[in-house]
Amino acid sequence: MQRQRHAAEIRAEAIGKRYGAFEALKAIDLDIGRGEFVTLLGPSGSGKTSFLMILAGFERATSGRLLRDGVDITAQAPEGRNFGMVFQGYALFPHMSVAGNVAFPLMVRGVGTEEIRRRVGEMLERVGLSAHAGKLPSQLSGGQQQRVALARALVFEPDVLLLDEPFSALDKNLRAAMQDEMKRLHREFGTTFVFVTHDQEEALALSTRIAIFDRGRLLQAGTPRDVYERPIDRFTAEFLGEIDLLPLEGAHRDGDWIVGRFEGATLAAPAGPLAEGEAPLIGVRPEHVRLTLADATFAADDNAVPVRLVDRTYLGARTRLDLETAAGRRLGAEVSTSDPAAALPDGAALAFVFSRADGHLVRDAASPA
Ligand SMILES: Nc1ncnc2c1ncn2[C@@H]1O[C@H](COP(=O)(O)OP(=O)(O)OP(=O)(O)O)[C@@H](O)[C@H]1O
Ligand SMILES: [Mg+2]
Missing domain, CATH: 2.40.50.100 (RNA polymerase II/Efflux pump adaptor protein, barrel-sandwich hybrid domain)
Structure with a gap:
């Protein structure tokens, strides 16, 4: 894969997060370029979700700054960021249909009814769910629910899509199919993806760059080839x-x-x-x-x-x-x-x-x- 070099769209500068006395993130520095697919990889409890929540604006860093195109957004509310988010365990609205779930982000943004209908239709087509538009999430398989969550996060054309272990509930074959789907969506939309996983192979297969987390620290960030062939320390190796x-x-x-x-x-x-x-x-x-x-x-x-x-x-x-x-x-x-x-x-x-x-x-x- 070609090495991507962009001016940073998002820059984390010495981001720290404390929960009481516990330091969940320790001075994280990371640049994320426009159109990149950056994966946060690390064991359970290493701080991946905490870092993603700070990028999204749902959590506030206790120290450090977050910049977007050079502008400080550390204190900006999530609504102001226009980032899509797929949470750990996809959090669909259970009483809304598939189409209703996908329409929701457009409704809160005040998009007109006709345009909502058109964009939801197109989005469901893209993720192969047109035939399921009227169903409730509980009437779908895990992989289909996952695709609804992806569609809901992409429908408003976010600048950045944040994904927290979106495939952890899926079996191996479905997971492989969803990985291909993600790669395709990333190519087609050109959106910046920040993806969390603790699956090494998934990280190597999908990412333009991988950031290795361990106990609240960012140990190394680089292309899959960099981190696999040139690990700096024993943990990464x-x-x-x-x-x-x-x-x-x-x-x-x-x-x-x-x-x-x-x-x-x-x-x-x-x-x-x-x-x-x-x-x-x-x-x-x-x-x-x-x-x-x-x-x-x-x-x-x-x-x-x-x-x-x-x-x-x-x-x-x-x-x-x-x-x-x-x-x-x-x-x-x-x-x-x-x-x-x-x-x-x-x-x-x-x-x-x-x-x-x-x-x-x-x-x-x-x-x-
Ligand atoms: N609201 C909170 N209050 C106190 N501690 C928290 C809180 N949220 C997270 N932590 C702690 O911070 C550390 C990092 O948690 P985080 O959820 O970021 O890990 P993670 O890398 O996403 O793990 P996993 O792979 O299990 O999802 C953990 O030790 C966790 O217990
Ligand atoms: Mg997590």
């Missing part, structure tokens, strides 16, 4: 899928590389933004690991660690291999099931090999509490 993290001893800079010792081996990875002495880990994603026989010869730009095979898990097309180093540290790799390494006996002596360029330095420290 481990939250976004499988990764092997190898602690380096005596790490030092050598030209464009950071070089150090791991058990008996010398390992290197491209020097990144981390300062020397930040106790770096070398992280490598399983798709970059090759397994070879222990006595194979390696290229000069390979990192190689001797390991033994201790277990394997058949995953269909792929097989996951559990490995152990001489010092008893566990590493993992994934190979194609047709790879000869998938059929090796337990205890086989192997080398865990990855290109220096595929290693990535990761900060060990957990984010401060």
Whole structure:
């Protein structure tokens, strides 16, 4: 996906939120460009909903500022913002028909009856619900209710659409279908989307950028590729899928590389933004690991660690291999099931090999509490 660079439409500057003594958000800085699809990703309780509510204006930040196109909107009421919102558990009006739900935001904005009829009709067409216009929400499936909530949030052509875990109640297939739908709506409407989820794959699949939240902090924001391939710290690295993290001893800079010792081996990875002495880990994603026989010869730009095979898990097309180093540290790799390494006996002596360029330095420290 092309990296999007816009002037920020929304800028959060050191946004903090306290509930009594509890600090739910700690100095969040985030720019959201026009037309972006930004996903707030993090575990339960990390502050995603709190941050979204502050963007919407339903909650007031206890510190910091919120700017829109450079104008301070920190204290602006939600009605003044013209943002669409899909809440966690979609909150449809139960006694209104599908068409009534979708018409509601237009009615409160004083749009004329004929135009309401036309726009509701078009919107229901777009989300594939024309045949259900007269039903009550309780007469719809979960996925259909979800689409009503989306239609209601989009019908008044908001500048920004805020979505809080809109698919959490849906089964896997319906969820995939709704993700495609969201991608299509985002493309067609050009609206700025701010989306909350704690599903990593959903975030990677949908977003132009992902903002990783943990315990009220924003740890890292970047394109899906940035945060997956270049996580800054251990939390982000481990939250976004499988990764092997190898602690380096005596790490030092050598030209464009950071070089150090791991058990008996010398390992290197491209020097990144981390300062020397930040106790770096070398992280490598399983798709970059090759397994070879222990006595194979390696290229000069390979990192190689001797390991033994201790277990394997058949995953269909792929097989996951559990490995152990001489010092008893566990590493993992994934190979194609047709790879000869998938059929090796337990205890086989192997080398865990990855290109220096595929290693990535990761900060060990957990984010401060
Ligand atoms: N009104 C409130 N009063 C007190 N504490 C609150 C309030 N709202 C949220 N919190 C606390 O703030 C923290 C962040 O909550 P928030 O709802 O933003 O998390 P979240 O990331 O959306 O989690 P989830 O994935 O479970 O929806 C939690 O510890 C929560 O208990
Ligand atoms: Mg939430």
